[in-house]
Amino acid sequence: MFWGLLCKSEEASPCYNEKNIVWTSGAGLFGVNVSMTTIADIARLAGVAKSTVSRYLNGGSVGEQTMRKIERVIGETGYSPNTFAQSLKAKKTNIIGTVVPRLDSYATSKTLIGIDEKLRELNYQMFVSNTSQDLDREIESLYSLAKQKVAGIILLATKVTERHLETIQEIGIPVLLVGQQHEQIYSLIHDDFEAGKAIGRFMAKKGHKQIAYLGVSEEDIAVGVKRKQGFAGAIKEAEEVKVRYYETSFKIGDALEKVPSILEEFRPTAIVCATDNIAIGALKAAYSKGLKIPEDLSITGFGGYEITEMLNPGLTTVQFFYKEAGGMAADKIVQLVNEEEIQMLSVSDFKIIERESVDILS
Amino acid sequence: MFWGLLCKSEEASPCYNEKNIVWTSGAGLFGVNVSMTTIADIARLAGVAKSTVSRYLNGGSVGEQTMRKIERVIGETGYSPNTFAQSLKAKKTNIIGTVVPRLDSYATSKTLIGIDEKLRELNYQMFVSNTSQDLDREIESLYSLAKQKVAGIILLATKVTERHLETIQEIGIPVLLVGQQHEQIYSLIHDDFEAGKAIGRFMAKKGHKQIAYLGVSEEDIAVGVKRKQGFAGAIKEAEEVKVRYYETSFKIGDALEKVPSILEEFRPTAIVCATDNIAIGALKAAYSKGLKIPEDLSITGFGGYEITEMLNPGLTTVQFFYKEAGGMAADKIVQLVNEEEIQMLSVSDFKIIERESVDILS
DNA sequence: GGTCCGTTTGGAACCGGTTCCAAACTACGG
DNA sequence: CCGTAGTTTGGAACCGGTTCCAAACGGACC
Structure with a gap:
């Protein structure tokens, strides 16, 4: 990541490439004084005015001769403009803030990687703000990022409240919601509904007639509601399939504790879990009860960890493409920053990965 | 994370708390104009000079009366100082940069969480720079963070090269190395050597006489060398234990491919793996060959995922305490930033977690 | 050669803070 | 009542860029 956007336009000519400077010439020559040279120094050494140097750097009209002189001096000194001074006037940075509920989640990590790599390509930087699943800190982070004048914000929220809306409106910075959907905010979601439907059909086709669905709280619209609804829809299409819905948290341990009672009470041939972590807990629980997977119990998850x-x-x-979605998110937020029109809702794809944890019945 | 350090000293009096302002009063009152009020506005409204307001904010000497006036105005306007302007003059921020080789690693995530939470406490912010395991980008990131005038840098490197040293010297910013050790750089490591020793003794005590050690490249001093050395040391103490050393990468898949040939060629009763991911691969490989764990083969890892x-x-x-280590790292780097003396090397603890994957022989 | 237009250039103001210095004010001892 | 030291305050310069405006320049055309 990193390396600021200096060449705002695509005009090839009077743009200088920051990288060259810091690495090639800057290093060594000036020792500890990394970028202590200012635009005034350059101007003096090149025998021109500050404004001319500034224009040169930003692709304004500069004469052939002058260009060469400045170019040379900059090359020799290893000059690199002071970001603060730039941002002070510009009131804007080339940083995209990303608010995440937690850092130790597969989905988050992969999404961040996707965002980071794409932003890098687009000459933006990513700033990650972790909220440790604290709603207040989510709002705080939004304000804080706004104060830092980030160009845009990617929000990996689990839930969008009224306060979120107010805050987003107030800060007046483009925000892209990822993983959840809201009619008033630009959103990028995984196709949770269709994914739920797909896994429902898949299980029905495998001949399962007694299925436990282990989901999460409906507070989480994407994971808690959409996946379940999709699944329920598919089951309705199928015949004679009995389903019971259960709820747990996102924690492996909670699923581990929950599953035994489900097995005893409902005796399903399959448990469809709303996340891979839940499935992992279910798997462990089944083993603890001495069940064989998939012969005694089939298990599926969501995520593709x-x-x-x-x-x-x-x-x-069900595999979601987190990294790719992150890349899409980066594209979208940059489009928003550039005031391009984009659709309110984008949907990222999924696919079912068939392995060995599901048995074919009948 | 976030919320800048406004009160540099601990002096209680003329410090205003940023949070109150943005939340309590700022919101709503000024609509979209988040922090558009400047110090000049405050000065005008309070009928004092800019410098006085600045002094008030930074804990300088301000009269009782004046204090009250300014306090009131700031409260009413929801003023919040412009970070860029501050940094421009101060040439320093309250941001700690963290350079990580990858975001999708358990160790990294947990360490980042530890760093983030501790820095938050200490009124610093964390800026994460991901390098996707690219050495050039590691160097780039160091320069880039320097340019952004971060106060200090926490480096989660896998390897320290000559270029690292040069760069660190050149940027003239405190750097703390985490997870690896180097005599010229302040370092915080996990006790890989002792951990290796501990697991070696543990396995010997369990009666294993034929052990395969599946490590990683010696380029990685901590994981590739220290763990192995510790293990080897413990084995030397034990009697009649045969060990063969193998090497793989950090990827689960590579271990998965590597293990079958080890099993055939050496027929160990146990495989000691240098990371949990490698152990996971080994476990899967063993299952694929129809082995029962731990009856037919014992397996151990490092990490504590x-x-x-x-x-x-x-x-x-072997469990390492990544989050705690992250917290320690945050403490250390802040101490370095404040020019306090700290020891060159700190060591984070570990403990063996005994579960079911190791059998007792004889 | 003069006029006009477009390009190149320099000067100065500005962004929003911090900091230095000197002036004004306060209090206290002599 | 004055001198002195200490505190509070305002003014101005400064940090390092960007941008506006007007002046200088150069070429084309009449």
């Missing part, structure tokens, strides 16, 4: 492939048996799951 | 508890069987492993 790499670890699911390495479990024994490999977990059948 | 949460997932290891959820595997079947639970993985015996």
Whole structure:
């Protein structure tokens, strides 16, 4: 990541490339004084005015001769403009803030990587603000990022409240919601509904007639509601399939505790879990009860975490493309920053990965 | 994270708390104009000079009366100082940069969380720079963070090269190395050597006489060398234990491919893996060959990833305290920023977690 | 050669803070 | 009542860029 956007336009000519300077010439020559040279120094050394140098740097009209002189001096000194001074006047940075509820989640990590790599390509930087799943801190972060004059914000929220809306409106900075959807905010979601439907159909086709769906709180619209609704829809299409819905948290441990009672009470042939982590808990719980997977119980998840492939048996799951979605998000937020029109809602794809954790019945 | 350090000293009196202002009064009152009020406005409204307001904000000497006036005006307007203007003059921020090789690693995530939470406490912000395991980008990031005038840098490198040293010297900003150790750089490491020793003794005590050690490249001093050396040392103490050393990468998949040949060629009763991910690969590989864990083969890892508890069987492993280490790192870097003396090397603790993946022989 | 237009250039103001210095005010001892 | 020291205050310069405006320049055309 990093390296500020100096060449705002695509005009090839009077743009100088920051990288060259710091690495090639700057290093060594000036020792500890990294970028202590100012635009005034350059101007003096080149025998021109500050404004001319500034124009040169930003692609304004500069004469052939002058250009060369400035170019040379900048090359020799390893000059690199002071970001603060730039931002002070410009009142804007080339930083995109990303607000995440937690850093230790597969989905978050992958999404961040996607955002980071794409932003890098687009000459933006990513600033990550972690909220540790604290709603207040989510709002705080929005204000704080606004104060730092980030160009745009990508919000990986779990829930959008009235306060979120107010804050987003107040800060007046483009915000893109990722993973959740809201009619008043530009959103990028995974296709949770269709994914739920797909896994429902998949299980029905495999002949399961007694399925437990282990979801999460409906506060989380994407994971708690959409996936379940999609699944329920698919089940309605199928015949004679009995389903019971259960709820747990996102924590593996909670699923681990919850599952035994489900098994006893409902005796399903399959448990469809709303996340891979829940599925991992279910798997462990089933093993603890001495069940064989998939012969005695089939299990599926949602997410496509790499670890699911390495479990024994490999977990059948719905894969979402977090990294790609992150890339899309980066594209979108930059478009918003550039005041381009984009659609309110974008949807990222999914696919079912069939491994060994689901048995074929009948 | 976030919320800039406004009160540099601990003096209680003429410090105003930023949070109150943005939330309590700022919101709503000024609509979209978040922090458009400047210090000049405050000065005018309070009938004092800019310098006086500045002094008030930074804990300088201000009269009782004046204080009250300014306090009131600031409260009413929801003023919040412009960070860029501050940094422009101060040539320093309250941001700590963190350079990480990858975001999708358990160790990294947990460490970042630890850093973030501690820095928050200390009124610093964390800026994460991801390098996608690209050495050039590691150097780039150091320069870039320097340019952004971060107060200090926490470097989660996998390897320290000559270029690292040069760069660190050149940027003239305190750097703390985490997870690796270098005599010329302040370092915070996990006690890889002792951990290796501990697991070696542990396995010997369990009666294993034929152990495969599956490590990683010696380029990584901490994981590739220290853990192995510690392990080797413990084995030397024990009697009649045969060990063979193998090497793989950090990727689960590579371990998965590597392990079968080890099993055939060496027929160990146990595989000690240099990371939990490698152990996960080994576990899967063993299952694929129809082996029972731990009856047919014992497996251990390093790390203490949460997932290891959820595997079947639970993985015996050496737990490192990444989050706590992150907190320590944050403390250290802030001390360095404040020019306090700290020791060159700090060591973070570990403990062996005994689960079901190791069998007792004899 | 003069006029006009477009390009290049320099000077100065400005962004929003911090800091230095000197002036004004206060209090206290002699 | 004055001198002195200490505190409070305002003014101005400064940080390092960007931008506006007007002046200088250069070429084309009449």
